[in-house]
Amino acid sequence: MPPSILIFLVVLGLFSGAFGALVGLGGSIILVPVIILLMGDFLPLQSAIAAGLVCVIATSSAATEVYLRRDWVDVRLGMLLELGTVIGAIGGALLVTWIPATWLKALFGFFLLAAAVLLFRRTPTEAEEVAEAVPAYQVRNYPLGVAGCYLAGSVSGLLGIGGGPIQVPLMYLGMGVPLKIAAATSNSIMGVTAAAGALLYYLRGDVIVVLTAPLVLGVLIGAQLSSRLARRVRSRVVQLLLILVLLALAALMFAEATGIALPWRSGR
Numbered sequence: 356m357p358p359s360i361l362i363f364l365v366v367l368g369l370f371s372g373a374f375g376a377l378v379g380l381g382g383s384i385i386l387v388p389v390i391i392l393l394m395g396d397f398l399p400l401q402s403a404i405a406a407g408l409v410c411v412i413a414t415s416s417a418a419t420e421v422y423l424r425r426d427w428v429d430v431r432l433g434m435l436l437e438l439g440t441v442i443g444a445i446g447g448a449l450l451v452t453w454i455p456a457t458w459l460k461a462l463f464g465f466f467l468l469a470a471a472v473l474l475f476r477r478t479p480t481e482a483e484e485v486a487e488a489v490p491a492y493q494v495r496n497y498p499l500g501v502a503g504c505y506l507a508g509s510v511s512g513l514l515g516i517g518g519g520p521i522q523v524p525l526m527y528l529g530m531g532v533p534l535k536i537a538a539a540t541s542n543s544i545m546g547v548t549a550a551a552g553a554l555l556y557y558l559r560g561d562v563i564v565v566l567t568a569p570l571v572l573g574v575l576i577g578a579q580l581s582s583r584l585a586r587r588v589r590s591r592v593v594q595l596l597l598i599l600v601l602l603a604l605a606a607l608m609f610a611e612a613t614g615i616a617l618p619w620r621s622g623r
């Protein structure tokens with residue numbers, strides 16, 4: 356692989372890991388669509404998803420270590436929600452070979468759009484802000500959380516995105532968890548969820564080392580840097596960044612699914 360491509364993959368991983376650790380989406384919410392959009396002509400879709408899952412594991416490992424030291428991770432809630440995500444991730448990874456690539460892209464776009472709309476509906480309050488001390492909060496709707504995380508795990512296994520687009524809005528909007536705590540807890544959940552799905556992709560031979568290794572290197576660096584700076588970033592900024600990126604990627608995925616010609620893919 357040319358050095359310029361390797362450098363691009365490391366930088367892509369760094370940006371994805373930094374963003375994913377900050378907003379709790381694992382980084383693959385950016386990484387997988389970019390790989391599909393730029394390399395989809397010669398790279399199997401399953402390999403892009405497999406790379407995304409491996410990078411979710413890296414993001415989770417790097418960010419969770421920092422967030423645990425700050426007590427930002429709700430460990431009890433994370434262990435409960437993990438039950439749903441792991442089962443869903445295995446089921447999603449088994450289904451991926453039976454679903455057409457166009458359907459997967461449309462499904463990806465739908466979940467990105469839904470997550471953006473849900474987050475837009477509720478602005479973080481000052482009482483929910485997390486900087487040094489974690490504000491008091493009461494977790495509610497546990498059955499909704501487990502059921503929603505089963506769906507999140509299925510999406511993770513199908514699309515390689517770690518389930519974060521569902522987990523973070525679910526905890527924040529449906530369970531009363533502050534946005535930064537939801538993001539940190541989502542990071543901790545996603546590593547195990549992604550590992551369950553990534554194993555099946557690896558056994559099928561979908562993991563391409565020359566693609567995945569530089570991405571993981573960038574993700575590890577980006578996730579560490581971002582998680583250390585997260586206390587200086589206000590929740591409102593996290594929310595707006597999340598909404599803008601989700602909307603942009605949803606539009607690109609819908610364009611791909613419907614066959615609209617994109618400038619950088621005009622030659623396909």
